[in-house]
Amino acid sequence: MTRPQPTDAEHEVKSVDLIVSKSDIEGNITYVNPIFIKISGYSQASLLEKPHAILRHPDMPKAVFKYLWENIKEGRDVVAFVKNLCADGGYYWVLATVKMAKNPDGSFRNYMSTRRSVTDTAKNQIGVLYKSLLEIEKNEGEKASWEAFNNFLSQNGIHDSETFNTFMKNLNKETV
Ligand SMILES: Cc1cc2nc3c(=O)[nH]c(=O)nc-3n(C[C@H](O)[C@H](O)[C@H](O)COP(=O)(O)O)c2cc1C
Numbered sequence: 353m354t355r356p357q358p359t360d361a362e363h364e365v366k367s368v369d370l371i372v373s374k375s376d377i378e379g380n381i382t383y384v385n386p387i388f389i390k391i392s393g394y395s396q397a398s399l400l401e402k403p404h405a406i407l408r409h410p411d412m413p414k415a416v417f418k419y420l421w422e423n424i425k426e427g428r429d430v431v432a433f434v435k436n437l438c439a440d441g442g443y444y445w446v447l448a449t450v451k452m453a454k455n456p457d458g459s460f461r462n463y464m465s466t467r468r469s470v471t472d473t474a475k476n477q478i479g480v481l482y483k484s485l486l487e488i489e490k491n492e493g494e495k496a497s498w499e500a501f502n503n504f505l506s507q508n509g510i511h512d513s514e515t516f517n518t519f520m521k522n523l524n525k526e527t528v
Pocket residue numbers: 373374375378379403404405406407408409412417434436450463464465
C-alpha cells in the first residue's frame with residue numbers, strides 16, 4: 353500500500369467519539385470499531401491484519417512509540433497523544449490509552465487502544481514538544497531525541513508510567 357501524502361487537513365474527532373482498535377502481540381490490527389474506519393478513511397478489510405503503523409504520521413517522533421512499546425510490553429498502560437495519518441493524507445489527534453489484556457491463565461490476549469478527542473490547548477502544547485523531538489531525531493539521531501524526551505519527563509516530575517499517564521490526562525483537560 354502506498355503511503356498517503358500528508359496534507360494539513362485536520363479530521364475532526366468529536367468529544368463523544370471513542371476510537372477503538374485491538375492488536376496481536378506485534379501490533380497488527382485485529383479489530384477496529386466503526387468510528388475508527390470512518391475517521392481513518394480506510395476500509396475494514398484494508399486495516400485488518402495490517403500493522404498499526406499504517407496510521408503513523410511523519411510528525412510523530414520515534415521516542416513516543418519507543419516509550420509506548422517499552423511500557424505496554426510490560427503490562428503497564430500508556431496514555432499518550434498521537435497524531436494519526438488518514439487515507440486521504442489528512443490527520444487527526446487523539447489521546448490514546450493503550451493496554452494489554454490477558455487471558456484468565458495470565459497469557460497474552462491482545463493490546464487495545466481507546467482514543468479520545470484532544471483539546472486545542474493540548475494539541476498546541478504537545479505539538480511543540482513533538483516538533484522539537486522530531487528535529488532532534490533528524491539532526492542528532494534517535495538516541496538524542498530519546499534523551500530529550502526523558503529530560504522533558506523529568507523536568508515535569510514524571511518518574512513512572514502512572515505520573516506519565518496523569519500528566520497527559522491533565523494536559524487534555526479543558527481550561528476555561
Ligand atoms: C493497540 C495499539 C494501538 C496503536 N495505535 C497506533 C496509532 O493509532 N497510531 C500509530 O501511529 N501507532 C499506533 N501504534 C503503534 C504502532 O504499533 C507503531 O509502533 C508506530 O506506528 C510506529 O511505527 P514504526 O515503529 O513502524 O515506526 C499502536 C500500537 C498498539 C499495540
